[in-house]
Amino acid sequence: MLKPTRPISLLFVLFALTTVSVLAQTSTSSITGRVVDSKDAILPGATVTVTNEATGLSQTQTTTESGVYAFASLPVGTYTVTVEQAGFKKFQQTHNSLEVGTPLAVDAVLEVGQLSEVVTVQGGAEQLQTANATIGNVVEQKAIEALPLNGRNPLTLLLLEPGVVQRSFGGAGSGVHVNGARDRAYNVTIDGIEANESSVPNPVSNLYRINPDNVQEFKVTTNNATAEEGRNSGASISIATRSGTSEFHGTGFLFFRNEGLNSNEFFANAQKTPKPLIRMGQYGIEMGGPIKKNKTFFFGSYQANRVDFTQPIDQTYGIPIVYTAEARSGVFRYFVPDPANPLVINGTTITRNNSLLVNPTTGALVAGVTLCPTPTSGLRCVRTYDTRTAGNNTLARPLDTTVATLLTPMPLPNKFTSGDGLNTGTFLWNPPTAIRGPAIAARIDHNFNANNSIFGRYLWSDYNTLKGDPLNGRPQLYPDSPAFGEVFRRTSNLALSYRRVISPRVVNEFTAGYARFGFLFTQGEANPAWPNVPPFFFTGIDVPYLNTPRTARWVTTPQLLDNLSVVRGAHVFRGGINMRYTVTSINAASPVVST
Template identity: 40%
Template structure:
């Protein structure tokens, strides 16, 4: 059965409207409004109002309505100059009007009688205040704040750390480092970059987005934690909107490096309380290795003055560190088939809530009724030591940490496990002003994060000289294309299209890669480390189409 052309058109239009309706909350623009009056307070209709971006000198024009009001919709964030002209009045110029994400700016104008060759110039100095006109409850972090405050962390300069400063936000204590907003789940976040989704839809969380932006690549971002207006939605925790920087009429560039070394670090608390036995001596592990380089730069400027601009940013991260790992192993007596227990009590390691059974060297404490169950040489139990099992057990080292296990039969082996991370994040953006009615920008971002021995995913090696358990590799790609068209003095259309592509692979190195340790014993969770090779990956493809007509 065939369908008529009108039916197909109606179906296509319905689909587009449906997709557009879903994506309306992804905008990164705002609006500038105001009312123009004369000295007596009467409204001034049909006055020409010009909005000019201070950095690029791109201008938009409109006229006041019969009620003296004007509106500029879909305005990119930045500082603007508002100019109002009308025959019989002096030209009015208001400078340094800041427009933030989803926070309408109001510039009301009182004209003075005179000629258009005369000017009245004012400079905006009022602080931006969150009001009921914008509805959302949250904060906007501007570029100067992003660059001024120190936000260097284990995985680079992450501006999303500012989320922790918002009211109602509490960090999680687990290894994933999640964040909760007003008690919502740590995955109840929605992240967009230039209006395009940058979420990991299979995992998510406030501590992780596939595209890891850095402060130099952003002009500002907004965190909305409650009282969402209609254009926001999807997640109950927080809406996080990030906006990429653009080039201007002046060339600007930055270069940076942040360096960390253990020479300037204090020892970790876990090291100071968990001394290890080395050659019969109890020692405190030294400060873990942590060497990190974060370096890169950015450059932006005009391609054609007042018409075309570019901005490019690159950040690289190189981290090498050692992480204290503790594995559970058999004691020497248990390896020989002699299992000990406290008669009338319970076995316990040192440092726990129960009274310990052993001292820091693993010797039973005096005064305890230590009893032994020996599976060899016992005529009542016809058992012995299996040679194969003995060879497997012998592959694991003897304990050096008696704050783990029960102290008598099992204890801990502590060592420094290596972990390295290599990461880069690249962003480039081109802005082009066709004419006073049409402006376009294209922004592309990509990156890679490779972690060898990923501790966050349980990937550290089981014992020294064995392969890492998990290495992870991330490859995000993100594109945004935005076309703003002034269809008439009172009608503006914003069209946004883009995609978010992301692959996250988990590589489990071959446990038999090292001939010296084909199988390793690790009690109690993985007795024979026999988990098969479980390499896997997840891939995300999200495409977006948005059209806002106002």
């Protein structure tokens, strides 16, 4: 049954009175500055041009009566800033790195001279951030591409930030905490559009499968976030996707990992447990460039995931308990204590069945433990009970065929460290898991003229966990049994943005988009025999089947963003609106609970 819920949230921000604009929840940033002469006198009316060094696109405005200029809502990248004024030499500062969500200040000091003379300044030095008091860091494309990333997930670099810790690894509850905040107190956006998982959020889980090829950079704010950066007390992560440039670039890639390159763990070797299998193959292509020079640019990437691995069953499920060969045939054993002469093994007094009664490797009775002389007599020994010849089996019926059929595929114990030792033992192995699914990204930027530009970006991915679901404790229990469950994930994320320079002093940026993700958890349906699974279970052992159906959830979040920047004198006023409308649909086997 599907039950939708529609919570709606509205965020309205009106904030400014600063000499530098504060960036909203988008993938853009701003360049501002002050123009003076060599005696620090302000120069109103100076012509300022910023040029994107990757695309060649330029924008021009004049300084205010206070000698201030401000270019708002610029795409991240490297820019050249040029300042011209009659009677002064031309000022030019190159290689100014504009980072997402981090305003850049480039002040110019003009020298008296001819415009034909040029004073060139090399940019690139790290600047003190004075626009706001936020604490964080921008992870640039160079770091994303150069640092080793497990699974090619750039968001794992969040764990390198000061104040960020991860509670545990390998489970759905592996929480990332920022400065002690709850592991759900964070906000992730891609080009301003929400990219959060609402039920078990984890910022490094990379729900929308971004990879190093389609990320330009991302900003992590860990403290003192502005009102525009998010609605959570933990980290705010703003991701800017990659766009095309004025030159064609393309790359094909293959990343490979194999268990043959790994060593086994010390304790696994001690228990003679084989080395887990891990075969990771990630391959694809990325390409970008101009469609129409200095007008239209494209970028796209494709990545396929083909991952096969195994994990020890005791790490993903627990320790499975199975019947011994005797118990499967209907012959059960039980220890009969002698109160007058108790049996003590390794300091433990044995009063009932216990794994200490047998050798942990072979299951044979340990020294000092014997079988009783008859099935009905003797103390401080092990008696047997044969259900096929027991006195209450007056018809001498054999073991039930249905029970025998269900027990036959189950393995025999390979360890006797758990279970009761006499009738049950443990079966340890490394069940397999497979991950499959592509991830696709596409982006197009178009500039109508210096005052009007748009871009559209789309992400789509499948990321399916097959042959078992160890993350949620639902692996394949035994080698010849079906998986307890599988997970099918599908996501999409769309952003459409329009930037309009209304006047040299007024800039508006409007973004519309949506985020959508869906999880389908198969349970009993992972069994090829579904729905014809046994309606009963066995006491004391683990059975390799479930009788519960699937669960699923879909979350769709359309979103509207608008940011307006107005320059007045020495101040930049900034206002914006961020509207999200969330629809959650849950399909559950039990009565539906929606939040």
